[in-house]
Amino acid sequence: MSRLWVEKNKDGSWDAFSDDGAHIKFGHSSDRGLFSPGDLVKVALAGCAALSSEMPVESVLGEGTGARIVVDGTYDSDADAYTSFEEQIVVDATKAGLSEEDAKKLAERVRRHIESGCTVMHTYREATPVRMNVEVRR
Numbered sequence: 001m002s003r004l005w006v007e008k009n010k011d012g013s014w015d016a017f018s019d020d021g022a023h024i025k026f027g028h029s030s031d032r033g034l035f036s037p038g039d040l041v042k043v044a045l046a047g048c049a050a051l052s053s054e055m056p057v058e059s060v061l062g063e064g065t066g067a068r069i070v071v072d073g074t075y076d077s078d079a080d081a082y083t084s085f086e087e088q089i090v091v092d093a094t095k096a097g098l099s100e101e102d103a104k105k106l107a108e109r110v111r112r113h114i115e116s117g118c119t120v121m122h123t124y125r126e127a128t129p130v131r132m133n134v135e136v137r138r
Helices: 037-061 100-117 119-125
Strands: 004-008 014-018 023-026 068-076 081-090
Touching (some): 037 068, 037 081, 037 100, 081 100, 100 119
Antiparallel strands (some): 004 014
16 A cells, blocks of 8 residues: 655645555535545545455456446534445446346345455444644744
8 A cells, every 4th residue: 555645736725646646636625626535535435345346347247347336424513524324336237138146146246345355444334543643844
């Protein structure tokens, strides 16, 4: 896993970078087309489920296919925290002609892969301590 950092832009948005070259823009205002930090929490969960489900979906439906993952969260404004998340994983197999039994088997395989392979889901299910160090350079 690579290290990441964020830097503020002059327009008030932020950029997140990783050691391996990944980049994403975010900010406070979703009306500017930016993910908020809360959105990024949900993106992490959905992205992890997408990558975890990729293999079973492609093995049945072919390379380049994937599930659509929708994540919604219950937000508690008093605690300024999400109290729960709901993921909806939709695999479009309409062109594959799967039997009902094969569709159930695929759904179960997708569920097992996400349950066993999604680090983000595992992390969110646990009480995960966050240690913070603030340094002011002068």
